[in-house]
Amino acid sequence: MQTIDEALLKLQKSRFRSGFKLDDKDRKYIADKGMDTIRRHAGDFIAQKLAPAYPKNDGKQTPMRGHPVFKAMHGTACCCRGCLQKWYKVSPGRPLTESEQERLVNLIMVWIERQL
Numbered sequence: 001m002q003t004i005d006e007a008l009l010k011l012q013k014s015r016f017r018s019g020f021k022l023d024d025k026d027r028k029y030i031a032d033k034g035m036d037t038i039r040r041h042a043g044d045f046i047a048q049k050l051a052p053a054y055p056k057n058d059g060k061q062t063p064m065r066g067h068p069v070f071k072a073m074h075g076t077a078c079c080c081r082g083c084l085q086k087w088y089k090v091s092p093g094r095p096l097t098e099s100e101q102e103r104l105v106n107l108i109m110v111w112i113e114r115q116l
Helices: 005-013 025-034 035-049 068-076 081-088 099-116
Strands: none
Touching: 005 081, 005 099, 025 035, 025 068, 025 099, 035 068, 035 099, 068 099
């Protein structure tokens, strides 16, 4: 199992993944809402969009903009079950455990913190 630093280093080598960045609007949203709220949003999005064994609209369920966590999900390859399988070897067809969900949220939050 890779650490957050190892995962982020690997993601930086991907032209597509490394292209996701927070803009000023995202930074303002985060400043206004606070990191605790952003963490809750990340947890909710992971629970809704990735945790089910067969998420609705898998592969298309995470917008590429509209919320800083969406950008972070794409930047960390936590946007769909296909990316989870490719980047993190998460087996398809089974729900994510609470521990797996928490690890994804932690990864997303570190990505966001480094963008700030």
